[in-house]
Amino acid sequence: DEGQSAKPVTEQLVDTLTKLANGPYKGYRANHAKGIMAQGSFTPSAEAASISKAPHLQGATSPVLVRFSDATGVPTIPDADGNAMPKGMAIRFTLPDGGSTDIVVISVNGFPAATPEEFLGLLNAVAASGPDVASPKPVEQFLASHPAAMKFVTTLKPAPQSFATQAFYGVNAFAFTNAQGQTQYGRYRIVPMAGEHYLTKEEAAKQTPNYLMDELPARLEKQEAKYRILLQIADAGDDVDNPTAIWPEDRKLVELGTLTLKNPVADSLQAEKSIMFNPLMLPEGIAPSKDPVLLARPAAYAVSYSRRLAD
Numbered sequence: 001d002e003g004q005s006a007k008p009v010t011e012q013l014v015d016t017l018t019k020l021a022n023g024p025y026k027g028y029r030a031n032h033a034k035g036i037m038a039q040g041s042f043t044p045s046a047e048a049a050s051i052s053k054a055p056h057l058q059g060a061t062s063p064v065l066v067r068f069s070d071a072t073g074v075p076t077i078p079d080a081d082g083n084a085m086p087k088g089m090a091i092r093f094t095l096p097d098g099g100s101t102d103i104v105v106i107s108v109n110g111f112p113a114a115t116p117e118e119f120l121g122l123l124n125a126v127a128a129s130g131p132d133v134a135s136p137k138p139v140e141q142f143l144a145s146h147p148a149a150m151k152f153v154t155t156l157k158p159a160p161q162s163f164a165t166q167a168f169y170g171v172n173a174f175a176f177t178n179a180q181g182q183t184q185y186g187r188y189r190i191v192p193m194a195g196e197h198y199l200t201k202e203e204a205a206k207q208t209p210n211y212l213m214d215e216l217p218a219r220l221e222k223q224e225a226k227y228r229i230l231l232q233i234a235d236a237g238d239d240v241d242n243p244t245a246i247w248p249e250d251r252k253l254v255e256l257g258t259l260t261l262k263n264p265v266a267d268s269l270q271a272e273k274s275i276m277f278n279p280l281m282l283p284e285g286i287a288p289s290k291d292p293v294l295l296a297r298p299a300a301y302a303v304s305y306s307r308r309l310a311d
């Protein structure tokens with residue numbers, strides 16, 4: 001109806017995510033509702049300052065706060081459920097001046113849609129494809145006519161053994177400018193130092209519903225969880241404004257530094273409710289690309305955040 005279509009697409013996206021989850025759920029995110037937080041630090045590599053003049057990349061160690069999450073707006077989704085993919089990782093770096101910057105990434109290299117409108121088309125197709133709908137269902141038609149969406153759903157990895165054995169991808173590109181004024185485009189990659197380890201289908205079927213959310217704090221009581229933060233550098237001619245355009249694997253990977261998680265966060269649920277990560281909260285030396293999906297994210301996240309706080 002007209003009232004619905006007059007809403008900004010970012011708000012329609014949040015409404016549709018909520019509807020797909022059979023929500024709203026009081027106090028939870030409209031997407032990536034189920035999560036767990038941890039804290040630690042980030043130490044940049046010697047090379048990082050040559051990529052960007054951003055304050056957290058100049059040598060000193062910064063405190064970090066991290067939230068891992070399952071996909072969907074369902075706060076009770078079992079961690080090994082196929083719909084709980086992709087996993088999410090959100091990182092907040094505290095900067096020397098007391099400000100902060102965020103990285104918000106997923107467990108798949110790529111995105112199913114090139115624009116927020118196209119993403120809404122996919123979500124609406126899923127919403128119109130209930131069990132009673134005859135084939136070809138709207139979602140089947142959408143996937144058949146959108147190769148990037150098909151690639152996304154077919155390359156989803158199985159659930160990880162642990163959040164400490166899961167790799168994450170930035171998907172959206174940013175422009176990194178160093179002190180000499182040289183700019184390069186790149187996409188984040190976060191690689192677990194414990195190695196990437198995923199469950200077989202049989203193993204996934206045996207996990208308890210909260211196995212990942214339970215395992216992380218238990219692990220951190222005994223040992224640290226470390227990740228390398230890398231940047232995949234675009235070649236001239238690589239599309240930096242389209243999150244469905246996956247760059248070839250032979251592109252240069254620069255090491256930006258090491259993220260070390262040391263402790264669980266006390267009262268994770270309350271901490272999760274009150275924090276909103278924002279991929280466009282950026283310091284000097286890092287700027288957004290013109291990727292329309294990236295540029296739509298803060299508005300969608302703010303709608304979800306304001307609804308969560310209003311509860």
Ligand code: HEM
Nearest residue numbers: 013029031032067088089090105106170171300301304305
């Ligand atoms: C137009 C496209 C997108 C829409 C509409 C969307 C929507 C949302 C919403 C509504 C939330 C909840 C935010 C909150 O309440 O704080 C969220 C969280 C999240 N999104 Fe997106 N998203 C989009 C694209 C992406 C992309 C491209 C990525 C990663 C590459 C991503 C990764 C995440 C992660 C990891 C979270 C959880 C953040 C947290 O732990 O607080 N999203 N998304």
